[in-house]
Amino acid sequence: xxxxxxxxxxASRVRTLGIDEHLFRKGDTxxxxxxxxxxxxxxxxxxxxxxxVVIHSSLEGSLFAEAALFATEYHCDGVAVEETEVRVFxxxxxxxxxxxxxxxxxxxMAVLARQVQVLRAKLEQRxxxxxxxxxIHHFILSAEEDGRTVPLKGTLKDLAVELxxxxxxxxRTLAKLEKEGLVERSATVVLLQPKLFI
Amino acid sequence: xxxxxxxxxxASRVRTLGIDEHLFRKGDTxxxxxxxxxxxxxxxxxxxxxxxVVIHSSLEGSLFAEAALFATEYHCDGVAVEETEVRVFxxxxxxxxxxxxxxxxxxxMAVLARQVQVLRAKLEQRxxxxxxxxxIHHFILSAEEDGRTVPLKGTLKDLAVELxxxxxxxxRTLAKLEKEGLVERSATVVLLQPKLFI
DNA sequence: CGGCGTTTTGAGAGAGCTCAACATCGGTGG
DNA sequence: CCACCGATGTTGAGCTCTCTCAAAACGCCG
Numbered sequence: 118x119x120x121x122x123x124x125x126x127x128a129s130r131v132r133t134l135g136i137d138e139h140l141f142r143k144g145d146t147x148x149x150x151x152x153x154x155x156x157x158x159x160x161x162x163x164x165x166x167x168x169x170v171v172i173h174s175s176l177e178g179s180l181f182a183e184a185a186l187f188a189t190e191y192h193c194d195g196v197a198v199e200e201t202e203v204r205v206f207x208x209x210x211x212x213x214x215x216x217x218x219x220x221x222x223x224x225x226m227a228v229l230a231r232q233v234q235v236l237r238a239k240l241e242q243r244x245x246x247x248x249x250x251x252x253i254h255h256f257i258l259s260a261e262e263d264g265r266t267v268p269l270k271g272t273l274k275d276l277a278v279e280l281x282x283x284x285x286x287x288x289r290t291l292a293k294l295e296k297e298g299l300v301e302r303s304a305t306v307v308l309l310q311p312k313l314f315i
Numbered sequence: 316x317x318x319x320x321x322x323x324x325x326a327s328r329v330r331t332l333g334i335d336e337h338l339f340r341k342g343d344t345x346x347x348x349x350x351x352x353x354x355x356x357x358x359x360x361x362x363x364x365x366x367x368v369v370i371h372s373s374l375e376g377s378l379f380a381e382a383a384l385f386a387t388e389y390h391c392d393g394v395a396v397e398e399t400e401v402r403v404f405x406x407x408x409x410x411x412x413x414x415x416x417x418x419x420x421x422x423x424m425a426v427l428a429r430q431v432q433v434l435r436a437k438l439e440q441r442x443x444x445x446x447x448x449x450x451i452h453h454f455i456l457s458a459e460e461d462g463r464t465v466p467l468k469g470t471l472k473d474l475a476v477e478l479x480x481x482x483x484x485x486x487r488t489l490a491k492l493e494k495e496g497l498v499e500r501s502a503t504v505v506l507l508q509p510k511l512f513i
Numbered sequence: 514c515g516g517c518g519t520t521t522t523g524a525g526a527g528a529g530c531t532c533a534a535c536a537t538c539g540g541t542g543g
Numbered sequence: 544c545c546a547c548c549g550a551t552g553t554t555g556a557g558c559t560c561t562c563t564c565a566a567a568a569c570g571c572c573g
Binding site for chain 3: 550570
């Protein structure tokens with residue numbers, strides 16, 4: 118959210134939610150959009166019988182319910198899955214800022230466009246069924262400029278989640294690639310070997 | 316693209332691409348963004364050894380490379396996978412239009428925000444591994460107001476593709492749900508039965 | 514009728530998931 | 544300093560589920 122002007126951040130407020138606490142409910146008039154600072158929020162719809170269907174589950178640092186800007190009512194529930202902190206941006210204030218400051222509007226567009234890009238890439242990734250191919254795909258796309266070094270941020274478990282694999286599957290696949298000499302590993306980096314690209 | 320003013324559409328041009336023909340290449344200066352009218356485009360990156368990695372594959376009717384609006388260079392190749400028709404919107408013209416017409420900018424934001432919403436929902440759906448649960452999830456979310464009727468648009472094969480399943484898996488799963496009395500089917504509609512929601 | 518695409522069902526194999534045990538490492542407190 | 548603990552990392556075995564390949568029924572249209 119580094120693209121936001123100070124003024125907008127100052128005009129926002131932070132709210133803390135306990136587990137299962139609602140940020141908004143279906144049918145509520147849209148009052149704002151959110152940034153998840155800490156914790157996790159879900160968008161949930163309820164069936165007539167009260168069963169929950171999760172539409173979306175947020176990550177820390179992401180925008181939440183930004184599409185609500187262009188609606189009058191929320192059309193699902195926003196619920197905290199864990200203890201969560203959200204920054205609340207007032208809808209009218211956001212729009213006013215956009216009109217005042219076209220550059221801000223462009224920044225927001227850029228953020229959304231980037232999101233779309235990332236999400237589409239992720240979806241493409243998930244369409245690869247084989248753990249091996251999915252991992253290779255990920256490695257190649259997240260390699261640095263040299264095209265061979267992939268920095269490991271966070272734990273392998275986290276990576277497994279990001280890739281939509283169980284951690285066991287990831288460990289095994291990675292070990293196999295290593296044994297076959299397709300990659301080399303250190304604690305912080307994966308080095309892609311030429312063979313991998315053939 | 317119904318939110319675009321006539322003037323923008325008139326200012327655009329349509330281009331036809333043959334299979335494997337490039338719309339743009341990595342490093343090219345961004346000249347515009349696109350709407351896929353017919354056919355399919357892919358965003359592709361090449362490894363140092365020349366292997367292709369697909370980042371994204373477009374659907375008909377969708378925007379393509381809209382994130383490029385906020386970059387100076389394309390950072391992957393845009394290639395036609397089939398015989399493809401694209402509408403080309405000049406980058407500068409788009410920006411000029413946004414500045415001239417804040418409402419247009421807002422419309423564009425709304426389109427992007429909606430995209431993000433849809434993509435996130437799809438990603439959530441794909442995170443459900445079981446064909447059965449994925450199908451049920453889809454049914455419940457795409458039910459009409461009554462919460463029980465799901466219209467079937469297109470063939471079941473198409474639905475299978477949308478859900479990321481083979482058509483065989485879809486047929487079988489659907490048949491099973493039907494046999495268990497969880498849904499009823501006609502040619503055009505799936506009726507969700509109360510049992511399904513328990 | 515004949516051909517094409519969708520729908521359906523069958524059998525088999527492979528891949529990833531689940532459950533389980535164990536190693537490793539870093540931190541914490543006695 | 545060591546014992547303990549929790550989380551990550553690792554490997555094993557079995558199972559389930561979906562994919563793949565195959566074949567056939569069905570419906571539609573020329």
